[in-house]
Amino acid sequence: MTINQLSIFMENRSGTLIKALELMKKSKIQIIASTIADTAEYGIYRIICSEPTRAYKELKEAGVAVALSDVFAIELDDEPGRAADAVRTFSDAGLSITYMYSFLLNGKGILIFRTNDNEHAREVIILNNLKFISESDLSQWK
Amino acid sequence: MLLTNANYKMSYSNYFNPELETMPVGQLHELQLKRLKQTVRHCMNAPFYQKEFQKRGITPDDIQSLEDIRKLPFTTKEDLRENYPFGLSCIPLKDCVRLHSSSGTTGNPTVVLHSQKDLDEWANAVARCLWMVGSRPEDIFQNSAGYGMFTAGLGFQYGAEKVGMLTVPAAAGNTTRQIKFIKDFGTTVLHAIPSYASRIYDVMKEEGVDPQKDTQLRVLCIGAEPHSEEQRKRIENQLGVKAYNSYGISEMMGPGVAFECQEQNGLHIWEDYFIVEIIDPVTLEPVPDGQLGELVLTTINREAMPLLRYRTRDLTRFLPGECPCGRHHRRIDRLQGRSDDMIILKGVNIFPIQIEKILLKFKELSTDYFIVIDTKDGNDIMTIEVEINQMFTDDFIRLQNLEKEITRQLKDEILITPKVRLVPKGTLVTSDEKKAVRVKDLRKLF
CATH class of the missing domain: 3.30.300.30 (ANL, C-terminal domain)
Known part of the structure; x- marks a missing residue:
C-alpha cells in the first residue's frame, strides 16, 4: 500500500541538484519518478527509485540531509478522470492530501501522495478496494 | 614525631592560603584598596603610565576608594606592543629574573617581565588553584603543556612544586610516552589542554590502555582552549577523572588567575591579586552582575610590570551568590569567546x-x-x-x-x-x- 520515498533537503543555490543526482548515478540508483517542491529559501526533492533503502544509506553516508518516508502509491487505469475519482474518495472521507505527484508504470498511472492521517487513509483504500503498488513492483530496475 | 602519609592527609587544610582565601569580603576590599594605591604609585616608574596619567591630569593621590579605579586609563595589548620590549617595566632590568613573551601574529610580540617576588607569588597562585581541586603532596603531577615561552609549562611546574607534589614535566607531544609516564609513575593529577586530553584518551584506547583500571588519574586541569560543559563531561567520563577549568592570561602572569573549585560551578578569580571588572566593550562602562562583558584586570600584587585595567578581550560574566566552598573570591563564568568578535x-x-x-x-x-x-x-x-x-x-x-x-x-x-x-x-x-x-x-x- 505504501512505498519508500527519498526526500532530500536542498538549498536554493545552483549546483545542489546536480550534486544529489551525481551521487545517485554513482550508486547506480534508477530514478523512476521525482519532483521538487520549493519555498523561497529551500526545497525538498522527492524521489521514487529502484532501491530506496540502499540509496538512503549511501546518500546519508555522503553527508546528505535525506529522509526515507512511507508514501501511498495508488494504481489507476490510464484514462481521463481516474485521478479525480481516486482523490474524491479521500476527500469524501474528510482526508486532506498534503502533496501528490504521478507517473506511468507498465501502462498504469501511479498516484503518489501523503495525507494528514495515514491510518484513516489506509482504511479508505481498503474499504474502497483501491489498487496499490508495493516496493517489489519497482524492483524490476534493480 | 614523624607522621605517616595517612596522618598528613587528615591534617591538611582545605585551603592553601586559608586566611587569604576565606577572608571576609570587607577585609578583602581593604586589602585590595591598600594594594591598588601601592600599585598605582609604583606604576609611575613606567614611562608609559607617567604619560597616560599626565594626559588625564590625574595623580596616584586621586585613588582613594576602589570605585576610583574608573579614573585610571585602560591598558591594551596594543599598548604592550607599542612599548615593546620594556616600556612598561617598573623596576630596573637587573632586578628582573624572567620574561615571557606571547607570539605576535601581527607586529611586535608582547613581553611580560617578572621579578623573583613575582615568580614566587605566581607559583603561590597556581599552588592555591591546584590545592583547591584536591592536589596534595602525595600526588604525582604531570604537565603536558609546552614549556618555554608558553606560560602554562613553567607556571604549572612551579605551582605544583610549591604544593609539594612530585612533578613530571613531560611537556607537549609524544602521546605514547605521556601514557607510559602516566602508567609507570602513577600520575594522579594531569594538566593538559582539553583537545590534548581527548587525544591522550584516543591513543590509550588504540594501545589497549583502560584509563580507569590501568592508571591512577583522578584530577585533570584543563584550560587555554574554550570548551563546553559537554566536552568536560565527556573527558571526565572517558578518563575517569574530575576535570577543572583553568583560566590564565600571559599578560597577568599565566595560569593561576582563576580556577574552578570542587563545586565545578564557575572560576574563583583571586581578588588579592587582581581587581576584577567586567565592562561593555563599547561604552567601557561596567555591566551588571550576571551580564556578559569583557574581563578587565588590574594587577595589585606585581613588582616588575604591573598593569592597570588591562583589557583581556575575553568575555565572561560574574556569577552571583556565595560559593559553598567557603572562598569569598568572586566567581566568573567559563570564558565565552573574545570581545573582538562582537x-x-x-x-x-x-x-x-x-x-x-x-x-x-x-x-x-x-x-x-x-x-x-x-x-x-x-x-x-x-x-x-x-x-x-x-x-x-x-x-x-x-x-x-x-x-x-x-x-x-x-x-x-x-x-x-x-x-x-x-x-x-x-x-x-x-x-x-x-x-x-x-x-x-x-x-x-x-
Missing part, C-alpha cells in the same frame, strides 16, 4: 557565542553556522545560516516550525529578530578548520 546591530551588542549557545540546543542542526550582516533599504539585517543535519524529515510544516522556533529563541537571547536560513549539511565552513570564520559583515561603513 557585532553591533541596531545599537545592540551581540556576541556570536550567544547565537551558538541557542543553536546547540537544536538537535536538528549541525554545529556549524554562519552569520551575515547586510544592509537592505537602509536597515541592518542579520541572516543566520544553519545546517539541517540528518534529523531532517520530509515535512515542510516541521521545517517551517523549526525555523520559527530557532528565530524565536534567538530573538529572546539577542533581542533582535534575525533571518534564519536553513541550508543542507556540509554547506558551511567545516569545524576542522582551526579558526572557522563565522561572521561576515557586508555593511558599508559611512
Whole structure:
C-alpha cells in the first residue's frame, strides 16, 4: 500500500541538484519518478527509485540531509478522470492530501501522495478496494 | 614525631592560603584598596603610565576608594606592543629574573617581565588553584603543556612544586610516552589542554590502555582552549577523572588567575591579586552582575610590570551568590569567546557565542553556522545560516516550525529578530578548520 520515498533537503543555490543526482548515478540508483517542491529559501526533492533503502544509506553516508518516508502509491487505469475519482474518495472521507505527484508504470498511472492521517487513509483504500503498488513492483530496475 | 602519609592527609587544610582565601569580603576590599594605591604609585616608574596619567591630569593621590579605579586609563595589548620590549617595566632590568613573551601574529610580540617576588607569588597562585581541586603532596603531577615561552609549562611546574607534589614535566607531544609516564609513575593529577586530553584518551584506547583500571588519574586541569560543559563531561567520563577549568592570561602572569573549585560551578578569580571588572566593550562602562562583558584586570600584587585595567578581550560574566566552598573570591563564568568578535546591530551588542549557545540546543542542526550582516533599504539585517543535519524529515510544516522556533529563541537571547536560513549539511565552513570564520559583515561603513 505504501512505498519508500527519498526526500532530500536542498538549498536554493545552483549546483545542489546536480550534486544529489551525481551521487545517485554513482550508486547506480534508477530514478523512476521525482519532483521538487520549493519555498523561497529551500526545497525538498522527492524521489521514487529502484532501491530506496540502499540509496538512503549511501546518500546519508555522503553527508546528505535525506529522509526515507512511507508514501501511498495508488494504481489507476490510464484514462481521463481516474485521478479525480481516486482523490474524491479521500476527500469524501474528510482526508486532506498534503502533496501528490504521478507517473506511468507498465501502462498504469501511479498516484503518489501523503495525507494528514495515514491510518484513516489506509482504511479508505481498503474499504474502497483501491489498487496499490508495493516496493517489489519497482524492483524490476534493480 | 614523624607522621605517616595517612596522618598528613587528615591534617591538611582545605585551603592553601586559608586566611587569604576565606577572608571576609570587607577585609578583602581593604586589602585590595591598600594594594591598588601601592600599585598605582609604583606604576609611575613606567614611562608609559607617567604619560597616560599626565594626559588625564590625574595623580596616584586621586585613588582613594576602589570605585576610583574608573579614573585610571585602560591598558591594551596594543599598548604592550607599542612599548615593546620594556616600556612598561617598573623596576630596573637587573632586578628582573624572567620574561615571557606571547607570539605576535601581527607586529611586535608582547613581553611580560617578572621579578623573583613575582615568580614566587605566581607559583603561590597556581599552588592555591591546584590545592583547591584536591592536589596534595602525595600526588604525582604531570604537565603536558609546552614549556618555554608558553606560560602554562613553567607556571604549572612551579605551582605544583610549591604544593609539594612530585612533578613530571613531560611537556607537549609524544602521546605514547605521556601514557607510559602516566602508567609507570602513577600520575594522579594531569594538566593538559582539553583537545590534548581527548587525544591522550584516543591513543590509550588504540594501545589497549583502560584509563580507569590501568592508571591512577583522578584530577585533570584543563584550560587555554574554550570548551563546553559537554566536552568536560565527556573527558571526565572517558578518563575517569574530575576535570577543572583553568583560566590564565600571559599578560597577568599565566595560569593561576582563576580556577574552578570542587563545586565545578564557575572560576574563583583571586581578588588579592587582581581587581576584577567586567565592562561593555563599547561604552567601557561596567555591566551588571550576571551580564556578559569583557574581563578587565588590574594587577595589585606585581613588582616588575604591573598593569592597570588591562583589557583581556575575553568575555565572561560574574556569577552571583556565595560559593559553598567557603572562598569569598568572586566567581566568573567559563570564558565565552573574545570581545573582538562582537557585532553591533541596531545599537545592540551581540556576541556570536550567544547565537551558538541557542543553536546547540537544536538537535536538528549541525554545529556549524554562519552569520551575515547586510544592509537592505537602509536597515541592518542579520541572516543566520544553519545546517539541517540528518534529523531532517520530509515535512515542510516541521521545517517551517523549526525555523520559527530557532528565530524565536534567538530573538529572546539577542533581542533582535534575525533571518534564519536553513541550508543542507556540509554547506558551511567545516569545524576542522582551526579558526572557522563565522561572521561576515557586508555593511558599508559611512
